[in-house]
Amino acid sequence: MNLLEPSLPNLEILQIGFNLFNELGKSDESTPVAEQKIKGFEKLENLHLEGNKLVDWNQVLRLSRFPKLKSLDLSENRITNIIGPQDPEDFKLLESLRLNDNDLKEWSSIDQLGLYKSLTSLWIANNPVMAKAAEDATADNSGKPDVRTITIARMAHINQLNGTEILKKNRIDAELYYLKNAAFSTVGSEPSAIRALHPRFEELCELHGRPDTSDERRKATSDLLKDRLLNITFVTKDSIDGPAKTTVQRGVLGSMTVRNVKNLVQKLLRVPAMRQELLFMAEDPVYAGVMHKVFLKDDLRMLSHYDIEDDTEVIVLNKAK
Structure with missing residues (x-):
């Protein structure tokens, strides 16, 4: 991409999908990849990199200093995990991100995406973490939160998920439901362990109140779960x-x-x-x-x-x- 920039200084939209890229330009082995920012592209707002072979989010962070970048399409790559901003300037204006059909396996990646505070629209279907959560929520009729609920609750700033608007009521419902399940699933755990699993837990408690996980409440819930x-x-x-x-x-x-x-x-x-x-x-x-x-x-x-x-x-x- 460094080779493209001098010839295209006024470019606003760049589509370079399906080129089998696994990295975005040559890397200097003496410097961490995420710190090797690609310079220029001062007017670029919309970048399409779908259908490549990107695996490492550090390569994506090389794009994080384009001053006007608002939309980034990384669908159909092989990204395995997400890293949050390394400093406040990383993807400072990024509003829309497409991560459909990648290889995200852990909810920690969704938590990290939530740290990009300008990000309001996210597409993230067809990742392993989503498929596993959907199976868990429906296989045993256990009443576990569904994929959309978990994603909304873990990301405070998004207002559109997979092309569907998140209404205020949707967010409140999702956060309350997620908070209750997080509280009951971590009863007796150390605060550090709860934070590791549910980084927004304390924030959600401040917003909605701390769920009642007393012995009486747990017993009542347990009795309900034993319903025929x-x-x-x-x-x-x-x-x-x-x-x-x-x-x-x-x-x-x-x-x-x-x-x-x-x-x-x-x-x-x-x-x-x-x-x-x-x-x-x-x-x-x-x-x-x-x-x-x-x-x-x-x-x-x-x-x-x-x-x-x-x-x-x-x-x-x-x-x-």
Whole structure:
């Protein structure tokens, strides 16, 4: 890239994808790679490096001093881990970063990305860490946070993830949910160990309050997690009183959250989670034989919160219709 710059001093967009680069110019073995900044490109705002063979984030840091760089595409490379800014000038204006289809394996890389404070839009699908988290969250219906929730909670500054806007409510929900799970999973751990696993933990406690992890609360949570498997029939309808369109049965735990139920329904019935309105009919606690509608409105609540019973029929309405 150093060879290109003298001939292209006014360049604003540079596309050099699919060139099999594994480094960005020759390196001086006597100096750390991250300190060997590529100079020039004073007007460059948008740089495409997708489809190359970059592995080392230190090579990427060589681009960090382009004074107007706002968008960087590193999709389809082989980057294995991320390193945060080495000084305040690194990628000072970078707003948009694409890291789809790389080889990120640890959540620590996402934590490091969160240190680039100007970064507001991130694309990060199809990395091993995401695939593993998705499997963990759905394989045992355990109510663990999903991939999007974890990513939003770990990165304080992004407002768009994989092309989808993060609303204020989305962020609050994600941070509360993540904070609760982080607290219960680290009960008894040293503060340094908690910080290593969840760098934003104390920050989130200051924002939302410290979760109650007392013995009583843990026992209550433990009891919920032991709930028997509930046989639920999910039925798609155009209206509450309308005919059933599609029906499927599944066993779910009472400890499963409404958010994860919606994700499950999305896979089973092809109704997008964001469009779903879930409800079931329950007998009125006062008037025998009178049925009333119970809406599953709170994505962060467990099914057991709604006293849902075995063999219940849950109606799935598509709010887009």
